[in-house]
Amino acid sequence: DLSVDLGFGKVLPNPLMTASGCAANGAELHRFFDVSELGAFVTKSVMADPRSGRGTPRMAETPSGMLNSIGLQGPGIAAFVDTDLPWLASVGARVLPSIAGSSSTEFAHVAATLRASRAFEAVVGVEVNISCPNVANRGLVFACDPGASAKVIALVREQLPRDVPIFAKLSPDVTDITSIAAACVKAGADGLTMINTLLGMVIDTDLMRPHLGGITGGLSGPAIRPVAVRAIWQVRQAMAEGRIPVVPIIGVGGVRTGRDALELVAAGASAVQVGTATFNDPTAPVRVLHELTDLLVEKGYRRFSDVVGAAHGSP
Ligand code: RRO
Numbered sequence: 001d002l003s004v005d006l007g008f009g010k011v012l013p014n015p016l017m018t019a020s021g022c023a024a025n026g027a028e029l030h031r032f033f034d035v036s037e038l039g040a041f042v043t044k045s046v047m048a049d050p051r052s053g054r055g056t057p058r059m060a061e062t063p064s065g066m067l068n069s070i071g072l073q074g075p076g077i078a079a080f081v082d083t084d085l086p087w088l089a090s091v092g093a094r095v096l097p098s099i100a101g102s103s104s105t106e107f108a109h110v111a112a113t114l115r116a117s118r119a120f121e122a123v124v125g126v127e128v129n130i131s132c133p134n135v136a137n138r139g140l141v142f143a144c145d146p147g148a149s150a151k152v153i154a155l156v157r158e159q160l161p162r163d164v165p166i167f168a169k170l171s172p173d174v175t176d177i178t179s180i181a182a183a184c185v186k187a188g189a190d191g192l193t194m195i196n197t198l199l200g201m202v203i204d205t206d207l208m209r210p211h212l213g214g215i216t217g218g219l220s221g222p223a224i225r226p227v228a229v230r231a232i233w234q235v236r237q238a239m240a241e242g243r244i245p246v247v248p249i250i251g252v253g254g255v256r257t258g259r260d261a262l263e264l265v266a267a268g269a270s271a272v273q274v275g276t277a278t279f280n281d282p283t284a285p286v287r288v289l290h291e292l293t294d295l296l297v298e299k300g301y302r303r304f305s306d307v308v309g310a311a312h313g314s315p
Contacts, residue, residue: 001303002293004039004271006248007190008163010124012039012094012271015304016261016289019252019275020045020098020127020169021070025084026091032282036092038289039271043084045100045129048109050076054134055213060202065221065254066276067200069214071134072100077110081117089122098127098169102135104152111159123164127250128156128189131171131196133218143171143196146183157188165190167250172198172227178238185245193250193273194231198224221254221276228253229267236268236309256284258291265292265304266311 002014017040023029026041035041053073060067075084080097088095097114101107111126130152131143142148153168160166168184170177172195181192197218202211210216232251238244251269255261256277264272272292277284301307 001305004248004304006125006271007165010163010165012124014039014289015265015271016285016292017096017250017271017273018042018278018285019273020129021068022275022278025080026088026093029278029282029285030091033286034091035088036094037286039094040096040124041088041093042096042127042273043080043088043098044074045072045098045132046074046077046080046110047072047100047102048077048106050074050079057211058213058217060211060217062202062219062223065219065223066279067202067212067217067219068197069134069212069217071214072132077113081113081119085114085117085122086119089119093122094124095122096125096127096167097123098129099156100129100132101152104148104155107152108155108159111156115160125165125167125191126156126160127167127169127193128153129169129196130184131169133171133173133197133199133216134214140171140173140199143180144174146179149180150183150187153184153187153189167191167193169193169196170231171196172224172231172253177231178234178244181235181238182244185247189247191248191250192235193252194235194269195224195228195253198227222256223254225254225260225263229263232264232267232269233311236312239268240309240312255288258288258293258295261288261292262295262307265307266309268309268312270305270308
């Protein structure tokens with residue numbers, strides 16, 4: 001039994017999801033596999049207005065991961081609810097739209113517009129991206145500040161029906177992720193997504209200048225998997241100790257194989273997103289699902305929920 005309960009009766013058939021930003025609105029990946037096979041499809045963070053993002057170059061490969069300074073390129077929420085969401089609904093996908101804003105009011109506007117969408121029934125939850133590293137640090141201004149994070153979460157929570165869970169997406173670039181997690185949950189987050197990319201930089205040694213147009217960028221891929229495992233483990237531990245109310249954690253960061261996914265799950269994640277790995281292998285999210293399933297069978301687990309947080313030992 002691979003099912004995952006996100007809360008409020010939103011039960012997914014399996015724990016695999018795309019990671020925000022790596023598969024846009026789903027149409028590209030749908031050429032490689034049926035996106036409704038995934039537990040949920042997470043879309044690129046959408047803001048109020050259309051945006052072209054930062055200038056190029058805005059991607060850089062490193063031996064252990066990828067840096068991006070995309071800067072929230074996107075169609076804007078009106079086009080998203082008009083075109084992208086209805087398309088995902090039409091192919092039977094369960095959708096976890098990711099929303100962003102440069103102010104708490106913008107977040108609230110995006111959430112309210114989403115709610116009014118004719119395809120809203122395909123939405124199984126909303127990911128609130130308070131941790132984009134690439135918008136003049138506004139994103140990290142939210143993610144590093146418990147008060148600012150809580151304000152956004154509370155406002156978004158008010159805009160959406162009670163039975164649609166909201167997930168706060170956290171940044172690894174904070175000194176104490178448990179205090180941000182606690183602030184978000186207390187403000188009304190029904191779950192947490194951990195982690196967004198890690199701030200990094202690549203220098204072009206021919207030009208002797210930072211390579212990315214945005215100067216710094218977000219590092220993703222295998223390099224950040226141990227950071228994700230650590231963050232998930234710390235927050236899950238804080239929940240076990242009663243310092244944070246217990247809510248589901250969605251794990252994301254450097255997952256390429258079923259065994260990588262299992263690491264995040266054992267740390268405490270109830271669902272796993274696959275992002276950067278899809279650039280090399282567009283079928284990665286479903287492949288990871290099958291590899292994880294085989295691994296659980298091999299290890300004798302009958303229910304996926306039994307392995308969530310297993311690395312913490314018996315309660
Ligand atoms: O668009 C981006 O530059 C971006 C976003 Br919104 C994010 O949340 N994380 C990231 O690495 N890049």
